[in-house]
Amino acid sequence: xxxxxxxxxxxxxxxxxxxxxxxxxxxxxxxxxxxxxxxxxxxxxxxxxxxxxxxxxxxxxxxxxxxxxxxxxxxxxxxxxxxxxxxxxxxxxxxxxxxxxxxxxxxxxxxxxxxxxxxxxxxxxxxxxxxxxxxxxxxxxxxxxxxxxxxxxxxxxxxxxxxxxxxxxxxxxxxxxxxxxxxxxxxxxxxxxxxxxxxxxxxxxxxxxxxxxxxxxxxxxxxxxxxxxxxxxxxxxxxxxxxxxxxxxxxxxxxxxxxxxxxxxxxxxxxxxxxxxxxxxxxxxxxxx
Numbered sequence: 001x002x003x004x005x006x007x008x009x010x011x012x013x014x015x016x017x018x019x020x021x022x023x024x025x026x027x028x029x030x031x032x033x034x035x036x037x038x039x040x041x042x043x044x045x046x047x048x049x050x051x052x053x054x055x056x057x058x059x060x061x062x063x064x065x066x067x068x069x070x071x072x073x074x075x076x077x078x079x080x081x082x083x084x085x086x087x088x089x090x091x092x093x094x095x096x097x098x099x100x101x102x103x104x105x106x107x108x109x110x111x112x113x114x115x116x117x118x119x120x121x122x123x124x125x126x127x128x129x130x131x132x133x134x135x136x137x138x139x140x141x142x143x144x145x146x147x148x149x150x151x152x153x154x155x156x157x158x159x160x161x162x163x164x165x166x167x168x169x170x171x172x173x174x175x176x177x178x179x180x181x182x183x184x185x186x187x188x189x190x191x192x193x194x195x196x197x198x199x200x201x202x203x204x205x206x207x208x209x210x211x212x213x214x215x216x217x218x219x220x221x222x223x224x225x226x227x228x229x230x231x232x233x234x235x236x237x238x239x240x241x242x243x244x245x246x247x248x249x250x251x252x253x254x255x256x257x258x259x260x261x262x263x264x265x266x267x268x269x270x271x272x273x274x275x276x277x278x279x280x281x282x283x284x285x286x287x288x289x
């Protein structure tokens with residue numbers, strides 16, 4: 001080969017194999033970073049997100065609007081409606097946030113205590129960047145410029161019956177608003193449509209839920225009738241819309257005023273509800289293309 005000849009092209013499969021081996025070597029030797037909350041960015045990028053993206057793109061055919069409202073840098077509190085029996089909406093929102101901009105950003109979800117007392121799930125959640133839903137952790141993440149995801153409806157939203165679909169539940173005491181006010185970070189409302197049909201809850205067997213220590217025990221069209229196969233979500237069409245941010249800059253003293261917190265929480269809830277209603281009108285067929 002003469003000095004002016006270009007080097008031979010590297011086979012894409014060779015590159016993939018080399019990358020995979022380098023990744024495995026790093027995992028086996030401990031050459032990777034985990035932050036103070038247990039977030040493993042490398043594992044999330046290389047393993048979790050690619051798997052979730054198949055569900056996001058191919059199964060739910062997710063469409064996202066309002067990406068321009070998601071900040072490319074700096075912190076924000078991302079507040080969304082919660083539904084669907086199994087909390088897939090948090091995972092799909094994480095993919096939407098990650099893929100919204102280049103360079104990508106990670107959504108640091110706030111999770112319920114149940115997540116962190118469940119074996120295996122607790123470890124996976126921390127690896128993906130989820131932390132306990134408390135003021136201290138939320139504010140530490142916001143002050144360091146992270147995007148923090150919260151679902152104020154909690155189990156009231158994710159565990160509601162199919163007859164109440166897309167009716168937002170009460171937003172608790174508005175603790176998420178107080179965290180945004182104290183840190184001066186904007187609140188970014190997000191509306192999610194599609195989760196309600198993925199696992200439509202037809203009934204809740206409360207005696208069994210209490211026996212198992214769960215907030216609810218769902219009966220869906222496929223679970224528990226089909227056993228493990230019933231855990232496969234139905235292929236509903238998902239729409240996610242990021243709404244204009246609500247500024248909280250310079251209002252830290254208002255974090256201790258219950259009326260200000262309540263009014264701002266109600267404003268966020270109404271914004272999400274009206275956006276959900278509009279998205280539903282745009283998507284007449286829950287299982288359409």
